[in-house]
Amino acid sequence: MGAEQSVDPATVSSAITVVHVPTSNSTIDTDEDYERICNLPSFEPILRTHVVEEAKLSQMDRINPVYLSKIVRRYTDHLRECDAHLTTYQQNLGGKVKNVENKAKNVAAMVADRQRKFQRSASASSKIESMHNELKHLLHVMVLCDELNMGLPADLRMKTFSVADYS
Numbered sequence: 001m002g003a004e005q006s007v008d009p010a011t012v013s014s015a016i017t018v019v020h021v022p023t024s025n026s027t028i029d030t031d032e033d034y035e036r037i038c039n040l041p042s043f044e045p046i047l048r049t050h051v052v053e054e055a056k057l058s059q060m061d062r063i064n065p066v067y068l069s070k071i072v073r074r075y076t077d078h079l080r081e082c083d084a085h086l087t088t089y090q091q092n093l094g095g096k097v098k099n100v101e102n103k104a105k106n107v108a109a110m111v112a113d114r115q116r117k118f119q120r121s122a123s124a125s126s127k128i129e130s131m132h133n134e135l136k137h138l139l140h141v142m143v144l145c146d147e148l149n150m151g152l153p154a155d156l157r158m159k160t161f162s163v164a165d166y167s
Helices: 009-015 032-039 065-150
Strands: none
Touching: none
């Protein structure tokens, strides 16, 4: 019987699996794959449920539809209320924007009116300054004429010019 179970040594060497025993330096704490798995972020479920050990139900099977519909209804009501507040806020904001636009138009019209008045005043001031300069020049000419008149003999002299004579 022992001879019948003899196996060819060439086939035995290919069937042997060699296992490498971890050395003292490589442990589970230094394993790169283990560290990567530990560093993965974990997420908590949105709705926490108690642990059901007797029946292995899925997460959705454990959610009571009555409570879920109440939560959805409350959330819907909350969203409608937020929408109403936002709509009111937007309408108030739109009214304020129109009010500000009207005030800005009024201010722009007032500024344009003041600019026109300033231009008229500047034009009048320019005319007054021009007349002032002409009168200064005329006064200078009158002084020169008076000096020239005084240089003439007494019988050829003209009567001195006075502004008071014409007022």
